Amino acid sequence: MPALEDAIEEIKNFSEKAGLLDKRILVMFSGGKDSSLALYLLKEAGLDVSALTFFHRWSWRETLRWAMGFTKKLNLNHFLVDITDGLLREAAGRKGPICINCKKVMLWNAKWFALNNGFDVLAKGDNANDKIIGALLDQCKTDVRLCEVPKIGIPTLRPLIKYTAEQVEALADEAGIRPYRMYEHARRRQWREGCPLQYIDREEIVTPELMDLAYKVNYEISKIARERKVRVSVRVPGFEVMCWNCDNETIDEIRRVTEKLR
Structure with a gap:
């Protein structure tokens, strides 16, 4: 298992090679363990990082409050965007699962929020278990941690993509990251809550x-x-x-x- 100190150092080294040290990075931050760890590591590595959280009328308020407290402790800018109207436009009248529509709304809004507010890079908390062959971000011709796919329109950083879910869990525990849990069943055995x-x-x-x-x-x-x-x-x-x-x-x-x- 990688140690937290080693993970931070690895991000520092990668960021220097990739030219990220002078870039403004916006992390899509759900308040879950993956995105919380990504935000923490980027901050500890000394990068210019902010958080972006989407919520809607049916979001868990408890997890949103925890997320706000987490970024406050890290002393980071944290932007909150209500996507209720966009989600209704995309999902109402169609068959489930609704998550497909919600992810589409969030990625579209994240891209334009970043571009319109002077951010250079969009970051996500994907880990190695999320990596699906053929998915848009896995069409990278260079290091999969930093993708510049034209269809997305902004470089996308995935600092955890080479860590398994088990390794992410261990690193988050070492960092003292314990997100608020709603005790959902979720779709996998791992703590993968959503809404x-x-x-x-x-x-x-x-x-x-x-x-x-x-x-x-x-x-x-x-x-x-x-x-x-x-x-x-x-x-x-x-x-x-x-x-x-x-x-x-x-x-x-x-x-x-x-x-x-x-």
């Missing part, structure tokens, strides 16, 4: 009412999950319960709550 809209049933036509329901149900369920230290989410409108390590008592409580919310 409640990912739990809209795949073949459903997305509507604002269904988005409201996904938030309301999963917010109430998160209280049970946090108390019992299990990971739970509920798909809507089918109300399928997804849980890691739930016992029968927890399942019964979840079902009582969801019955009231139907």
Whole structure:
């Protein structure tokens, strides 16, 4: 496992070779462990870095507050952008999963926010487990940590792309980075939380009412999950319960709550 000090030194060396020391870098910062570590490493490496967080009407307010506190401790500029209207335009009336539409809105907004506010580089918290052959950023002809793909329109830095999810976890723990958890089930075993809209049933036509329901149900369920230290989410409108390590008592409580919310 790489040590935190070594990871910081590696970013310093790479940044010097890549000409990043005099560049303004904007990090797409969700408040999760990956983007938090990316922001931390770039700051500790002495780079000119700021954070950009997107939120919408259905975002978890708890994680947003944690993210704001994190950047305050690092003494960094932190920009917050509400993408509710753009998300509704892209997602409403279409079938899920909604995450595809949301990522499109965020990347488009991040690009133009960066370009319009004098940033030279856009950074993301992708790790080696996120690297998919054939994806846009993996068409880089040079070092995959810094891509200049014309279609994106701004150089994209991925400081964690050579670290596995396990290594990112260890580095974040060493740095004392402990993001606020909603105890979502998520789509993988790793702590990969997002927002409640990912739990809209795949073949459903997305509507604002269904988005409201996904938030309301999963917010109430998160209280049970946090108390019992299990990971739970509920798909809507089918109300399928997804849980890691739930016992029968927890399942019964979840079902009582969801019955009231139907």
